Amino acid sequence: MANFSIADLKALREALGTGMVDTKKALEEAGGDVEKATEILRLKGAKGNAKRADRSTSEGLVATTEKDGVTYLLELACETDFVAKNERFGKLADDVLAAVAAAGADSVESALAAPAGDKTVADLISDEAAIIGEKVELRRVGALKGDAFEVYLHRTNKDLPPQLGVVVAYTGSDAETARSIAQHISFANPSVLTREDVPADAVEKEREIVTEISRSEGKPEAALPKIIEGRLTSYFKQVALLEQDYAKDNKINVAKVLEDAGLTVTGFLRFKVGA
CATH class of the missing domain: 3.30.479.20 (Elongation factor Ts, dimerisation domain)
Structure with a gap:
């Protein structure tokens, strides 16, 4: 019988994050030697990396x-x-x-x-x-x-590490509002800072889509340009941070919040695990 306890098995498994069966087999093969069991798991795991x-x-x-x-x-x-x-x-x-x-x-x-x-x-x-x-x-x-940064890390589950992260680069001195903007980004998920940052091909594709939708709805041809521009504005409000309605007050947009706070956002990053 191998010279290790259930506590040894549990400790090694939790330290390495390995499965119960694999950890037990490694400890048995190593005669209870934790360092040797770790090496066995590493070598076996290396062979399995390609399979995974x-x-x-x-x-x-x-x-x-x-x-x-x-x-x-x-x-x-x-x-x-x-x-x-x-x-x-x-x-x-x-x-x-x-x-x-x-x-x-x-x-x-x-x-x-x-x-x-x-x-x-x-x-x-x-x-x-x-x-x-x-x-x-x-x-x-x-x-x-950037000159200054605000970081917001969000846990989607209290038992897990942060799985959503936002970094905002800005100029100005209102850190509290900058943090609020970072939280807004975590919720609203903009892809660019301004409408000018949206790639031209993406704008053209959206224009084609809203034009087709508007025509299929039987809108008058003379009214199409105004309708299309209105729908493009809605699109920009979805993807461009400065155009978005502020999460804490949808009566104003983010650009107005920043202006009132004397802030300028120069860039941002948003990563969500698995998204």
Whole structure:
């Protein structure tokens, strides 16, 4: 009989985020030696990483840090909420975030190539995925420069780490309103700052759609231009932050809130796990 207790099994499983059966087998194979069992799980996991490549990663966390006037936001994804809330997964996110900030990485590609000790971030994630026994992927990385920042991290479940993160870069001194804008972004999910930031092809596609809808409704041809522009305005209110109705008072838009507070938003990031 292997020389380990139920407490040893539970502690190792919680430390690594591995499954009960795999952890038990590793401890049995290692004769109760925790370090050896960890190595066994890592080696077995490494062989399984390729097999897990097509699995879905709908859980995970968002994390953020600031360095030298730049705030970084990332999404680290995994398969289950058990792993998402595990301390080992949280430490991996912290290590990846530190490497991303040190390298000034602003994309997944540059982040994966960033040094992390004596290996790269890609190697670090792969090694940890092998131990954890789940697919783990760095899904998104963003970097935002600015004079001042407001960060809002939201937990969709109190037992899980933050799964929705917003970073707002701004000028001005009203931090309270800046935070309120970050919360608004978390709820309203704008994709751009201003209507001018919407890609021209996206605007043209929307114009075609609302034109077809308006004609199918039998609207008079002479009235179409005004109707189409009105519907395009509604579209911009959905996707452009400054055009949106303010979440805390839909009688005014975000642009007016910022103007009254003496703030200028220069950029924002919004990541939601799995979205």
